[in-house]
Amino acid sequence: MMSRPLARTYEPVPPESFEKVKEELGQVMGELNRRLGVRLTLDESNSRVVIEAEREGDAANVLRARDIVRAIAIGFSPQDALQLLDEDYVLVVVDVTQAVGGKENHLRRVLGRVIGENGRARRTLEEITGTKIVVNDRGLVGIIGDYERSQVARHGVELLVQGRMHATVYRRLEGMMRELKRRESTELWFSKKEEGSQTS
Numbered sequence: 772m773m774s775r776p777l778a779r780t781y782e783p784v785p786p787e788s789f790e791k792v793k794e795e796l797g798q799v800m801g802e803l804n805r806r807l808g809v810r811l812t813l814d815e816s817n818s819r820v821v822i823e824a825e826r827e828g829d830a831a832n833v834l835r836a837r838d839i840v841r842a843i844a845i846g847f848s849p850q851d852a853l854q855l856l857d858e859d860y861v862l863v864v865v866d867v868t869q870a871v872g873g874k875e876n877h878l879r880r881v882l883g884r885v886i887g888e889n890g891r892a893r894r895t896l897e898e899i900t901g902t903k904i905v906v907n908d909r910g911l912v913g914i915i916g917d918y919e920r921s922q923v924a925r926h927g928v929e930l931l932v933q934g935r936m937h938a939t940v941y942r943r944l945e946g947m948m949r950e951l952k953r954r955e956s957t958e959l960w961f962s963k964k965e966e967g968s969q970t971s
Contacts, residue, residue: 778830779823782840786818798849807832838862845913846905863921868910870932878910884931899944900924923947
């Protein structure tokens with residue numbers, strides 16, 4: 772008798788992207804199985820990926836694998852999506868259609884603001900925040916990075932969607948990153964100081 776999987780979830784994939792996602796998932800399925808203890812099944816008739824835990828205690832890994840599948844479906848390369856295996860990394864998705872409604876011309880214009888001429892705005896956001904960003908034609912902006920940096924990048928995307936000027940957004944994010952780095956270095960200094968006092 773076959774045992775039931777311990778945890779299962781589903782990630783929908785747009786039908787027009789299913790073949791591409793299927794091909795790219797083929798590059799990572801073995802690694803996801805090996806490192807997370809999950810099994811992926813491509814359900815083409817329902818245009819979704821079924822993600823199942825194979826062992827007890829792997830339920831949280833099902834959610835991590837779902838984020839990797841979602842990242843690939845949004846448009847990240849398999850290599851970038853695999854950064855989500857690191858527990859410090861998260862996937863943040865901004866649905867621009869929520870902000871602009873269903874007007875296709877308006878959506879294209881707003882996505883163009885996030886991408887910038889020849890991708891310059893997207894690259895600048897990535898450089899300032901230390902994240903990876905993908906913008907797809909369905910109105911989704913995906914961000915991969917550690918939690919703090921991903922939230923800074925999300926804030927930048929949301930400001931651009933609201934129509935703020937690029938230079939103003941960049942200055943705001945640079946200020947947020949300076950504050951974040953200052954806080955991280957202070958935390959690092961205090962943790963090293965604590966370690967030093969414990970060893971003496």
